[in-house]
Amino acid sequence: MAKTADNLTSQVLRSLGAWLGTVAALVGVVTWISGWRGGHSLVTLGLLVVLVFASDWKVSPHLGLALGYVLVANWSFARSDLEEAGKYYAKAARRLRKVVRYRDNELWRLATAHDQRWRLLTVLDRHEDALPAAREAADAWRAAVAHDTARTPQLAEALNRLAVTLGQLDREADAIPITEEAITVNRQQVTLHEGHLARNLANLVISLSDGEHWERALPPAEEVWTIRRRLAVSDPNLRDEVTDDADRLRRVLYHLDRPAEILHVSESLVDHERALVADDPDRLPAYAEAVRWLGTSLVDVDRVPEAKTRWYEALELLRSFSDSNPAARPSYATMCERVGHTLGPLGATDETLAVIRTGLAIRRTLADEDDQHHQELVRALAGAALRLSFCGQPDLARQFAAEGLALYRQNPETSGPPQVLQVLEEHAGEESDG
Incomplete structure (x- = not known):
């Protein structure tokens, strides 16, 4: 019961404090408009009181004060009182540094406060002073991204701002590694978004193919095939997906009766897998399968001798690989x-x-x-009995x-x-x- 009474007392006090702060802020606004110079300070004090008492000050007084400082700074910035805004942004940052020691999820607030300081100082053409703010913002966003990858776009922007500031100070050599980091971060974002796009395109191809909408399935099948081949070079997790995309594209092209285009897909897949095997020898079975598929595609355009060469190449690749694996x-x-199955109909x-x-x-x-x-x-x-019976070898x-x-x-x-x-x-x- 004592604990409940304490909580009730705390709630009453915080409600009373927030109410008094609101009254003070309103009085400050009225007196400020009426011409009393002290009205500005009264508004600031009232807002701080509201934010402090509205937050759980027993747990995080620094956060309550920081939020109050940010609000006042934004207000001052909107009124073009840049010196005042700069002062309160700096106060907010100092408080937030203490908050993030035990609250990782508030790192974005600290980073944002530094961003706002940088923006203010840049407007004032104080680039030397803006540089530390830009560095602190980038550091804070790096920490925020480590905690929450959804903050990656803000990190990219912060790095860009830091590079711009270094450029303004004619420190291009220092700006280069920052810009390179920003490019890396942006590439990661592009890769992430393209990966999501590819997944959606693949799902669309599956749905359209299931409904036998072959013409409609072709453009997304070609697009996802192009995207994933590029992404798979640096992302091993996508490499098997590339094979699936090729199979789906070949299926669509088969139903559209386009054997020459199927051959082109098969040739491209062989080139793709050959490049991967150079870095990852364990991909050799996938490369061999791509070579076998190329042979089948060559048969469909009446290039049988070349097809046989590819089939035997695929067999030799896997034979050699299986000797050591x-x-x-x-x-x-x-x-x-599989090769025996495709050789049979050719009369071999x-x-x-x-x-x-x-x-x-x-x-x-x-x-x-x-x-x-x-x-x-x-x-x-x-399977052997079926194939040999079909080939006219009933005894075998x-x-x-x-x-x-x-x-x-x-x-x-x-x-x-x-x-x-x-x-x-x-x-x-x-x-x-x-």
Whole structure:
């Protein structure tokens, strides 16, 4: 109960103080207008009393006083009483320095007070005096940004003001690193905003594609592809997004029947991934996949020999990478399956079989080493049976299907969905019990 009574007393006192301050300010305004020179001081005192008692002065008397000083300074500045404004901005800054020692969220107020001091001193052409204010503003905004990145635009502006002031003092050499910092900060902002834009564009492409609005989807698909390729150079987190953007753009172009443009996208993606691999060797699987896609795009414009060259290049890239990175062996097996799938329709039966056998050999080794690869082996055998049957090799198709069927029956729970079983039974020449 005592604590409640104390709080009530505090509230009454603060309310009374705020009321008295308001009365004093109003009386000051009336007497000032009437010609009494002391009215100005009475207004200032009244406003300070209001702000001090309206705030939680037990917790932050410095903040209450600082806010009062800022209000008076702004008022004085508006009345062109620049000397008076400068005095109160300086008082506000001194109080706010004490506030930010325990309230990081008030750093922006200190930075703003320094900004206002700089503006005032610049208007007075006092650039030597404005320089410390500009430096203090930049330092305060740097600290504010460390606490809240939403303050980044204000930091960029403060750095620009500091560079301008140094220029006014013919200290261009000192202004250069400040301007470079401002450029870096601004680039970060541009990157952030472009990243948000790219995300929105990608979502639009997805929605338009789902609705089969292919013509409308093309411009945003091209724009997001352009933006993200540029941003991904310095942001590794966006690099997989670039591949997704390329796939979406190629899908749109496919439905618009533009194979030459699809080829251009595939060539650009290869160039992009090649540049990334130079700095990040772990990107090599993504580069190999881009090369494989380029081969597929070349087929669509009737450049089959070049397509085969690209496919074998992709296989060699992943084979070499998997030799020193065992975790990439499943990716190499997948690449073999994909290349075998695209070689088949071209009538290259021997080449198709060789690539499929390579992929299956990897899958068998992986399954022998770890049961978790069992399902992928069964699926790969079903895929091989389908492809070889399509290529006019029923005996080989039956052979692979029989192997897959035996594996499926050994452990049906981990061998894949019923559709896989159906494919294996069909190509092995067996009737399903169902």
